[in-house]
Amino acid sequence: MEVVITDHPELVVADAVAEAVTGGATTLGLATGSSPLPTYRELIRRHRDEGLSFAGVTAVLLDEYVGLPADHPESYTRFIHDNFTGHIDIGDVHLPDTMAADPRAAARDYDELIGRVGPVDVQILGIGSNGHIGFNEPSSSLTSRTRLKTLAHKTRMDNARFFDSLDDVPRHAITQGLGTITDARRLVLVATGEGKAAAIAAAVEGPLSASCPASILQWHAHATVVVDRAAAIKL
Ligand code: GLP
Numbered sequence: 001m002e003v004v005i006t007d008h009p010e011l012v013v014a015d016a017v018a019e020a021v022t023g024g025a026t027t028l029g030l031a032t033g034s035s036p037l038p039t040y041r042e043l044i045r046r047h048r049d050e051g052l053s054f055a056g057v058t059a060v061l062l063d064e065y066v067g068l069p070a071d072h073p074e075s076y077t078r079f080i081h082d083n084f085t086g087h088i089d090i091g092d093v094h095l096p097d098t099m100a101a102d103p104r105a106a107a108r109d110y111d112e113l114i115g116r117v118g119p120v121d122v123q124i125l126g127i128g129s130n131g132h133i134g135f136n137e138p139s140s141s142l143t144s145r146t147r148l149k150t151l152a153h154k155t156r157m158d159n160a161r162f163f164d165s166l167d168d169v170p171r172h173a174i175t176q177g178l179g180t181i182t183d184a185r186r187l188v189l190v191a192t193g194e195g196k197a198a199a200i201a202a203a204v205e206g207p208l209s210a211s212c213p214a215s216i217l218q219w220h221a222h223a224t225v226v227v228d229r230a231a232a233i234k235l
Pocket of ligand 1: 031062063128129135
């Protein structure tokens with residue numbers, strides 16, 4: 001695992017994506033949350049000012065809340081469109097169908113779809129303060145596939161800042177599993193700020209363990225963790 005400590009994580013992650021796309025990558029794995037936002041802004045800038053093209057690239061998202069319609073302001077469908085994919089020339093953008101009558105079947109269908117359009121060339125990841133990636137909460141099987149997950153209380157508290165109240169934060173999501181995520185050819189995890197320092201230390205220097213789902217990156221053949229100085233203070 002490569003660890004990059006930098007004042008500009010967004011440039012390192014954008015370089016990895018741009019290099020892959022100009023080198024012929026056809027599938028990008030996208031994460032939501034605040035951590036990759038500066039990267040998405042940088043990639044939109046390169047698309048606009050430098051002609052970086054995503055034509056012919058398909059995107060697959062990591063996860064989506066269950067029970068939020070796609071046009072809800074906090075749905076990940078809306079988030080990724082408004083903050084990234086709506087501003088570039090990318091092809092299809094796939095998410096799990098979390099409004100399906102049978103979300104478990106929708107999760108299986110999404111896993112199959114990823115298998116068809118994949119393997120993902122570069123998967124961008126954030127990290128939860130409890131070490132989750134996607135919505136794979138601590139104790140998730142390290143070989144798990146895309147499935148319905150109950151969100152940890154800590155995760156709902158962390159994400160409550162985006163909703164009117166804690167009660168409005170969904171309790172379930174469909175997330176790519178750790179096995180699904182690690183099928184990607186390259187993983188790039190980005191984290192900034194002191195609030196992520198403990199999770200980053202556990203992911204990078206702790207044991208490979210379901211207690212810290214992000215530690216699965218230690219097992220992957222091509223994983224990069226990109227952090228600012230604040231997120232690196234416990235390393
Ligand atoms: C969310 C998402 C993750 C994200 C993480 C951290 O719950 N499911 O994909 O990486 O939490 O979010 P943020 O980057 O806003 O701290």
